[in-house]
Amino acid sequence: MKKAPGRTRDAILAAAASAFAARGFSGTSVDTIAAASGFNKAMIYYHFRNKKGLYVEILRSVFRFMGSRAADIADSDLPPPAKIEAFIDALDSMAATRPYMPPIMMREMAEGAVHLDSGTLRLMAAIFNNLRRILDEGLAKGVFRPAHPVLTYFTLISPIIFFRGAAPIRVALGKTHLPDVRVVDPAAFVANVKSTAITVLTAGATGARSPRPPRRRGRTNRPGDHA
Amino acid sequence: MKKAPGRTRDAILAAAASAFAARGFSGTSVDTIAAASGFNKAMIYYHFRNKKGLYVEILRSVFRFMGSRAADIADSDLPPPAKIEAFIDALDSMAATRPYMPPIMMREMAEGAVHLDSGTLRLMAAIFNNLRRILDEGLAKGVFRPAHPVLTYFTLISPIIFFRGAAPIRVALGKTHLPDVRVVDPAAFVANVKSTAITVLTAGATGARSPRPPRRRGRTNRPGDHA
DNA sequence: GTCTATATCGGGATAGAC
DNA sequence: GTCTATCCCGATATAGAC
Numbered sequence: 001m002k003k004a005p006g007r008t009r010d011a012i013l014a015a016a017a018s019a020f021a022a023r024g025f026s027g028t029s030v031d032t033i034a035a036a037s038g039f040n041k042a043m044i045y046y047h048f049r050n051k052k053g054l055y056v057e058i059l060r061s062v063f064r065f066m067g068s069r070a071a072d073i074a075d076s077d078l079p080p081p082a083k084i085e086a087f088i089d090a091l092d093s094m095a096a097t098r099p100y101m102p103p104i105m106m107r108e109m110a111e112g113a114v115h116l117d118s119g120t121l122r123l124m125a126a127i128f129n130n131l132r133r134i135l136d137e138g139l140a141k142g143v144f145r146p147a148h149p150v151l152t153y154f155t156l157i158s159p160i161i162f163f164r165g166a167a168p169i170r171v172a173l174g175k176t177h178l179p180d181v182r183v184v185d186p187a188a189f190v191a192n193v194k195s196t197a198i199t200v201l202t203a204g205a206t207g208a209r210s211p212r213p214p215r216r217r218g219r220t221n222r223p224g225d226h227a
Numbered sequence: 228m229k230k231a232p233g234r235t236r237d238a239i240l241a242a243a244a245s246a247f248a249a250r251g252f253s254g255t256s257v258d259t260i261a262a263a264s265g266f267n268k269a270m271i272y273y274h275f276r277n278k279k280g281l282y283v284e285i286l287r288s289v290f291r292f293m294g295s296r297a298a299d300i301a302d303s304d305l306p307p308p309a310k311i312e313a314f315i316d317a318l319d320s321m322a323a324t325r326p327y328m329p330p331i332m333m334r335e336m337a338e339g340a341v342h343l344d345s346g347t348l349r350l351m352a353a354i355f356n357n358l359r360r361i362l363d364e365g366l367a368k369g370v371f372r373p374a375h376p377v378l379t380y381f382t383l384i385s386p387i388i389f390f391r392g393a394a395p396i397r398v399a400l401g402k403t404h405l406p407d408v409r410v411v412d413p414a415a416f417v418a419n420v421k422s423t424a425i426t427v428l429t430a431g432a433t434g435a436r437s438p439r440p441p442r443r444r445g446r447t448n449r450p451g452d453h454a
Numbered sequence: 455g456t457c458t459a460t461a462t463c464g465g466g467a468t469a470g471a472c
Numbered sequence: 473g474t475c476t477a478t479c480c481c482g483a484t485a486t487a488g489a490c
Contacts, residue, residue, distance in 0.1 A: 008455075008456085021337065022338070022339070023253070023338065024251050024252075024253060024254065024334070024337070024338070025251075025254065026250070026251065026253045026254040027251065027252070027253040027254075027338075029482080029483055029484085030483070030484065030485085031482090031483070031484095039456075039457090040456065040457055040458085041457095041484090041485090042456075042457065042458085042485090042486085042487095043455075043456065043457085045484090045485065045486075046455070046456080047455095050484080050485075051483095051484070051485090102337070103336075103337035103338075104337075106333040106334070106336060106337045107251070107333070107334060107337050108396070109330075109333060109389065109392055109393040109396055110248065110251070110329075110330035110331075110333045110334050110392055111249070111250065111251070111254075111330075112249070112395030112396050112399070113395070113396040113399060113400075118403070121399070121400060121403060121404055122404055124400065124404075125400055125404035125405050128400075128405065129405075148409070148411060148415075149408065150397070150408060150409075150411045151411055151415070151416055151419055154386055154389055154390050154393075154416070155386055155419070155420075155423075157389070158385040158386045158388075158389035158390070159381055159382055159385045159386070161385075161389070162336065162381055162384070162385035162388070162389065163381050163385070165336055165337055166336040166381075168339035168340070169335070169336055169339050169340040170377070172339070172340060172348070173340075173348060173351065173352055173355075176345070176348060177348055177349055177351075177352035178352050178355065178356075181376065181377060182375070182377075184375060184377045184378055188375075188378070189378055189381070192378055192382070193382075196382075196423065196427060200423060235473075235474085256464080256465055256466085257465070257466060257467085258464090258465070258466090266474075266475090267474065267475055267476080268465095268466090268467090268475095269467090269468085269469095269474075269475065269476085270473075270474065270475085272466090272467065272468075273473070273474080274473095277466075277467070278465095278466065278467090
């Protein structure tokens with residue numbers, strides 16, 4: 001049925017990503033992945049060295065992709081605040097497009113990145129460094145105030161990853177124990193993260209012109225959207 | 228050597244919490260926990276039903292503790308902004324005192340809370356509801372603007388959990404790939420989360436008197452980090 | 455490249471002595 | 473309450489046919 005070159009590999013990778021996201025590395029059996037991919041278990045060992053090899057391959061692609069997007073944004077000619085917004089948008093759209101990313105990232109964080117070889121760690125560091133470049137540029141241009149890059153990094157990344165990654169538990173809790181809580185639109189959440197970031201970064205900057213005054217768009221924050 | 232009543236149980240719980248945090252539920256073997264606790268594997272099955280029973284016991288204690296702290300704060304007579312700060316402080320001090328908490332929470336989020344029975348989910352919901360009470364009180368008193376509780380919840384929780392939970396990878400990355408990055412003081416990070424939260428919540432509130440004008444302490448944050 | 459066995463072993467769980 | 477010994481399933485990994 002399925003014969004295209006590299007197709008098998010991709011099917012396995014896709015199935016594995018979802019499975020690893022849902023149940024973690026050791027919680028996922030190779031048989032499960034094989035079944036989900038539509039192929040046999042032996043194919044996994046044919047295309048990848050072993051279970052960990054498959055897992056690391058996924059991690060690498062995740063961080064590589066994020067790193068290249070971050071580099072594109074940092075290299076662009078957008079003004080720094082727009083770069084920050086683009087950075088957040090990119091992160092969120094990746095999380096939305098590839099729902100396996102947030103859980104996998106959360107698990108790796110919790111695990112202390114023991115599965116990450118030096119090359120993959122470099123990819124992670126690259127993402128951070130691109131954010132740092134944006135911050136430095138904004139500072140040099142006088143549109144950002146000084147901000148610790150690590151602190152900023154976590155403040156931007158964590159809400160997106162957490163919100164997207166916690167989607168299943170969020171809806172489960174909403175249905176059973178918090179039925180009166182209005183569902184949160186992901187776009188509203190992202191808009192909120194963006195406007196928060198911009199305001200924090202631009203407030204008190206040395207430079208005169210704040211190229212994009214922090215206004216709220218969307219109805220993230222409107223009278224009466226409390227519970 | 229160790230004979231005090233309930234001491235064995237506690238030793239097992241402590242060893243299990245660390246192990247589960249580091250390697251997850253299925254990544255941790257019962258033998259490992261037994262060895263770390265100083266007891267034998269059979270003792271685990273004597274004191275707890277099975278591996279999952281032990282795990283759920285830990286989850287329950289975590290959420291119960293957080294829930295009771297949150298309730299205390301919500302019930303206190305502090306002004307709402309101080310309650311928010313106390314809420315954040317409590318969360319962070321729990322994460323600092325019990326380093327196993329952030330990783331376990333991150334893993335449970337990623338897993339969609341499949342290990343959580345209805346009772347434990349109620350405990351989680353209780354934490355959220357206490358935050359919501361604080362927000363409602365602030366709104367009623369005119370010191371907070373309307374804010375969606377879920378959005379606020381994630382914005383407060385995720386940076387703390389992420390930052391504390393990612394401590395191992397943070398230092399590892401810092402040493403190997405980002406040697407020039409200044410180490411972030413957890414206290415500075417928490418201060419930043421607090422001042423951001425307060426400013427966001429109080430900005431544009433209807434009420435006249437803001438019982439605690441959002442001033443920043445520490446140098447994490449300065450003029451106008453609202454949004 | 456893809457499949458069907460199958461070897462091998464780790465780990466959850468229990469029996470039963472002390 | 474605590475230990476040793478053991479059962480046994482499930483999961484990684486491989487051999488080898490097609």
